[in-house]
Amino acid sequence: MSPTLALLVPVLGGYVSGATPFGYLAGKMIRGIDIRQHGSGNIGATNAIRVLGKGIGIPVFILDFLKGWLPVWLAKSWLATMPEGAHLISTAAVLTGLAAVLGHMFTFWLGFKGGKGVATTGGALCGMAPLAMLGGLLVWLLFFFTTRYVSLASMMSGVGVALTMVILMARSGSWDYVMLGFGVLVMLLVILRHKSNISRLLAGTEPRAGKKK
DSSP: OOHHHHHEEEEEEHHHHHHOOHHHHHHHIIIISSGSSSSSSSHHHHHHHHHHHHHHHHHHHHHHHHHHHHHHHHHHHHTTHHHSTGGGHHHHHHHHHHHHHHHTTGGGGOOOOOOHHHHHHHHHHHHOHHHHHHHHHHHHHHHHHOOOHHHHHHHHHHHHHHHHHHHHHHHHTOOOOHHHHHHHHHHHHHHHHTTTHHHHHHHHHHHHHHSSS
């Protein structure tokens, strides 16, 4: 198999996986509502918890996480079986993870309008750079429990991921610029997808977790 095809197959699979709108499907199939018409209008886990309740929202989060992790794991496992695929594993993991995140943000099922990609990014990172994901998670927890703003915690977790990658690579003396590029790119994408939240944060109207609007 050619290197191009060996990369293209998992990348396409990653996009299709990421594009599966679990929050939207849960709202339609379980409650008979379009989640985009309620709460923040987002199809991700945070709005699913807000609109559909934790019993549905938490499984949505898990599924959104898995649709980032699973294609990355499959891509790495698949290429590892190919004699010519070993040198492509890191690149394939990054491209597949990025495709999954973009699939969630711009799902073809919903007119290329999707979620903000936080859970799917976490899943992709778990498959390719688990320590960076852990760094991002710790930052998320810090900001969430000190501010109760899910949006702020999510944006800062992206910064935490990128900084963790830089620290780990600097300490090891081994720089994986493809992986670092992924970390920086998804950080920027997540922040851009939260632009409406940023406006509300600056205006003081962003709702805090656990408090009614």
